[in-house]
């Protein structure tokens with residue numbers, strides 16, 4: 227299922243597809259330490275995990291889960307989920323395969339997941355939680371226009387956690403369209 231980093235596909239050649247149970251086994255190999263696992267999965271994600279606890283703690287059977295793949299190949303490049311929270315499309319458990327990080331595939335993952343999730347939930351804004359110490363994730367989200375926003379009152383406090391919101395990008399009509 228793995229592709230060498232030299233074979234990271236170009237951005238136009240990736241697609242977002244519903245996650246199949248077989249993808250979870252590959253996904254679970256991306257998190258080798260408790261810290262990496264909790265940084266990604268949240269403070270209550272069980273570690274070490276087994277196949278059953280991993281599936282339960284990702285809430286795979288409860289919320290929409292999507293995989294980023296090269297077009298036409300069953301290789302897992304990325305993973306992400308969404309659900310409705312405070313009227314926004316809230317992302318959970320976003321990740322890019324370790325061998326393919328740092329190549330802007332995160333942008334593809336988030337943009338494509340946002341398009342699916344906003345249409346499904348009929349909302350215009352997106353949100354997510356991230357640990358302030360997770361610099362690669364923070365840089366990705368800031369690049370995508372996510373803004374640090376006061377922590378939601380209904381959410382359990384998360385030490386070092388940030389709540390970020392991306393308002394919808396409204397396309398203005400071009401001069402020629404008027």
Ligand SMILES: CC(C)(COP(=O)(O)OP(=O)(O)OC[C@H]1O[C@@H](n2cnc3c(N)ncnc32)[C@H](O)[C@@H]1OP(=O)(O)O)[C@@H](O)C(=O)NCCC(=O)NCCS
Nearest residue numbers: 266320321322327328329330331332355356362363365366
């Ligand atoms: C956060 C994550 C999804 C970003 O995906 P990505 O495709 O690597 O994102 P980008 O290519 O835009 O790189 C983001 C930042 O990662 C850093 N980076 C670069 N190469 C990297 C590498 N090989 N490995 C890890 N991070 C790298 C850089 O700081 C980069 O920002 P910059 O180029 O603006 O300085 C990915 O790092 C990941 O899966 N992390 C583990 C899971 C996780 O923490 N998820 C987020 C939970 S909120």
